[in-house]
Amino acid sequence: MTTMSATFLSDPAERLRASVVGIANGRRGRRAAGGAAIAWSGDLFVTSAHVVTTSHATIVTPDGRAVPGEVVRRDAERDIAVVRAAGTGVPAAVAGDPYALRSGSLVFAVGHPFGVRDAVSVGVLQAVSPLPRGYGLNENGSFVWLQADVRLAPGNSGGPVGDAQGRVIGVAAMVVSGMALAVPMPDVERFLSGLT
Structure with a gap:
């Protein structure tokens, strides 16, 4: 039988937390950060579309700087968006x-639930599949969701769901019937195609 240290997720979580920023809709600054975003490559950040509903966003870096950004791609149905913000110095996930x-x-989620910066919640992966009919989301079944029992709250939207190595496997989107849903990374990478 293999035993695990009580802190075995600490290092992977710390690595992933370094790539997570706060994000606010529009140009309201650091105190209005209402969600999370993931540093991707260069000056691109991935988040949830419902977090950024205008053409501008404010990135709040881990050191507290408010950096203006522009929403360069957004898909409200899939609940995914990309923001470009230069000069943040945040390492890519x-x-x-x-x-x-x-x-x-x-698996674990990193975000800013209820304004608590870089909070980590842990759970297990349930499935990576379409939702059954009746949930009111994508009734034709064409969208695949990463489904986990990790706890999400307001402020987690747009943040990463990571694996035990600290790699991003999905972008946290919502909770349905107590189950956390995230957009799986292959779908996110397709959405980012042509921007990097």
């Missing part, structure tokens, strides 16, 4: 593959 994980694998 590393992508992981949710399809390489098995149901029951440990």
